[in-house]
Amino acid sequence: MHSLVPTMDDIGFEELMNDPYPSFDRIRKEASAVWVSSARINLVTRFDDIMHIERNHADFASTNPGSLMNKIMGHSLMRKDDEEHQVERKAVETAFRPGVVKQYWAPRLEAISDRLIAGFEKDGETDLFNAFAAPMAAYGLTELLGFKSDVAWQDMCDWSQSLMDAVGNYTADPAIEARGHAAAASIATEIDRAMPEHRATENPSVLSSMAHAESLHSIDQIRANVNVIVGGGLNEPRDSILTTVMALLSNPDQLAQVRENRKLFAKAFEEAVRWVAPIGMYPRRVTRDVVLGDTQLKEGDQIGLCVGAANRDPSRFENAHAFDINRPRQGHLGFGAGPHFCAGTWVARQMVGEIAVPMLFDRLKNLRLHDSKPVTERGWVFRGPTSLPVQWDV
Amino acid sequence: MTVKLTFVAHDGGEHEVSADVGQSVMEAALSNGVEGITAECNGSAACATCHAIFDEALLVHMPEITEHENDMLDFAATERVAGSRLSCQIPVTDAFNGARIMLPEEQ
Ligand code: HEM
Numbered sequence: 001m002h003s004l005v006p007t008m009d010d011i012g013f014e015e016l017m018n019d020p021y022p023s024f025d026r027i028r029k030e031a032s033a034v035w036v037s038s039a040r041i042n043l044v045t046r047f048d049d050i051m052h053i054e055r056n057h058a059d060f061a062s063t064n065p066g067s068l069m070n071k072i073m074g075h076s077l078m079r080k081d082d083e084e085h086q087v088e089r090k091a092v093e094t095a096f097r098p099g100v101v102k103q104y105w106a107p108r109l110e111a112i113s114d115r116l117i118a119g120f121e122k123d124g125e126t127d128l129f130n131a132f133a134a135p136m137a138a139y140g141l142t143e144l145l146g147f148k149s150d151v152a153w154q155d156m157c158d159w160s161q162s163l164m165d166a167v168g169n170y171t172a173d174p175a176i177e178a179r180g181h182a183a184a185a186s187i188a189t190e191i192d193r194a195m196p197e198h199r200a201t202e203n204p205s206v207l208s209s210m211a212h213a214e215s216l217h218s219i220d221q222i223r224a225n226v227n228v229i230v231g232g233g234l235n236e237p238r239d240s241i242l243t244t245v246m247a248l249l250s251n252p253d254q255l256a257q258v259r260e261n262r263k264l265f266a267k268a269f270e271e272a273v274r275w276v277a278p279i280g281m282y283p284r285r286v287t288r289d290v291v292l293g294d295t296q297l298k299e300g301d302q303i304g305l306c307v308g309a310a311n312r313d314p315s316r317f318e319n320a321h322a323f324d325i326n327r328p329r330q331g332h333l334g335f336g337a338g339p340h341f342c343a344g345t346w347v348a349r350q351m352v353g354e355i356a357v358p359m360l361f362d363r364l365k366n367l368r369l370h371d372s373k374p375v376t377e378r379g380w381v382f383r384g385p386t387s388l389p390v391q392w393d394v
Numbered sequence: 395m396t397v398k399l400t401f402v403a404h405d406g407g408e409h410e411v412s413a414d415v416g417q418s419v420m421e422a423a424l425s426n427g428v429e430g431i432t433a434e435c436n437g438s439a440a441c442a443t444c445h446a447i448f449d450e451a452l453l454v455h456m457p458e459i460t461e462h463e464n465d466m467l468d469f470a471a472t473e474r475v476a477g478s479r480l481s482c483q484i485p486v487t488d489a490f491n492g493a494r495i496m497l498p499e500e501q
């Protein structure tokens with residue numbers, strides 16, 4: 001029998017923000033979908049259920065006309081389905097193909113990483129959040145998009161955060177909404193500043209790919225999709241850099257292995273994205289009455305796919321709560337699945353697993369966690385370290 | 395309309411399945427529990443974990459390879475060979491009846 005979606009009232013929002021994994025475990029045991037009052041959405045936490053959803057996007061759509069995301073960012077490819085989605089995705093895809101990433105983006109990302117590390121490598125200690133991971137992700141994104149190179153990294157971070165806050169503004173706080181609109185306006189200005197150059201000469205950047213796309217893009221389409229990339233392409237590389245470094249520093253045996261065999265840095269990144277998925281949850285809308293696992297969903301239900309929980313589903317991963325680069329290769333959901341599978345996967349792998357993290361360990365001798373300042377982590381929809389103080393020998 | 399396909403794992407193990415004409419070779423493999431196709435992106439040509447190797451005689455019965463698929467294949471976990479394709483981009487047709495499809499060592 002399929003039962004109605006059960007409710008859980010006793011999961012505090014702060015609990016989710018501080019450490020969602022114990023709650024994820026409880027929800028996963030309870031049912032295929034659970035209404036979690038503090039999150040105000042039905043949460044799906046089992047690996048197989050999320051895979052099922054991603055393979056049946058006619059029943060579980062990304063299109064969501066009333067969503068806050070559309071209101072703040074415009075109607076982007078992330079909230080479209082089928083043909084409409086595919087033509088816009090194609091334009092983004094060309095910028096992020098693995099071959100383009102290797103040949104064109106890798107040297108540029110290396111130069112950014114090198115410059116940032118040179119700025120603090122004599123200091124002996126720093127917080128990698130602001131000294132490295134945030135500017136690395138922001139400058140990287142500026143290049144990938146094709147924005148002018150004089151855009152300040154702090155502005156990119158600020159716009160990204162303002163957009164994300166506004167998209168998650170379920171209490172309709174007007175100040176948060178205003179900041180979201182202001183960020184979108186600043187991004188629109190940057191697009192206008194950079195676009196003439198990209199229209200004139202074709203290059204691998206996102207703006208150029210959109211300007212020269214097979215299917216002509218309106219300015220609204222371009223703005224919406226750039227907003228989505230600024231909103232969603234910055235915190236994930238930042239957070240996965242920090243999570244990978246934190247995990248290696250906390251597991252000396254695995255760090256020794258990685259130092260011995262550099263190919264394992266790529267594995268460490270992939271395992272970090274499984275272990276603490278930077279996007280812990282993303283939404284879908286149920287398009288008709290449909291059964292999911294052991295629960296009955298109704299047309300119009302909003303569901304949150306907790307890939308952060310699915311990535312620790314014990315039926316899929318042995319010893320799922322442990323960071324372990326030696327686990328058998330097993331697909332995870334950190335990059336999503338299905339038609340909206342992360343378009344930036346290959347560039348993220350390159351930026352984090354091949355460039356940023358190995359360069360930190362190469363350049364900062366005897367890199368270690370700070371002996372007195374603690375690491376902090378936060379979030380469940382987006383999750384990662386919010387401070388990573390480290391020391392090294394100088 | 396269904397046809398018979400045989401997936402041959404890297405270690406030589408064989409798995410015969412019946413596939414519907416029109417579904418992708420990747421879908422045929424997944425829906426029949428064939429090991430050796432991961433398909434992390436479920437057919438979006440974005441992950442290169444559905445790599446399969448086809449008999450060259452079959453290549454004429456497949457859509458021409460796009461620049462995008464071609465680029466992805468260059469980065470498959472197991473080095474590509476003649477006949478390598480992303481199986482999510484290959485629709486099953488009548489011509490596939492009896493086909494033997496090789497799976498790479500790693501996805
Ligand atoms: C570790 C880094 C990253 C992780 C874990 C990640 C994760 C994800 C996930 C889970 C989705 C699916 C969301 C959904 O289905 O609703 C997604 C979509 C997307 N990601 Fe990423 N991402 C990362 C880095 C990036 C980067 C660096 C970029 C671009 C610069 C990027 C661009 C995109 C785009 C454009 C989409 C939407 C694709 C579509 O709707 O077809 N991502 N990402």
Ligand code: FES
Nearest residue numbers: 437439442444482
């Ligand atoms: S399933 Fe991902 S490329 Fe084919």
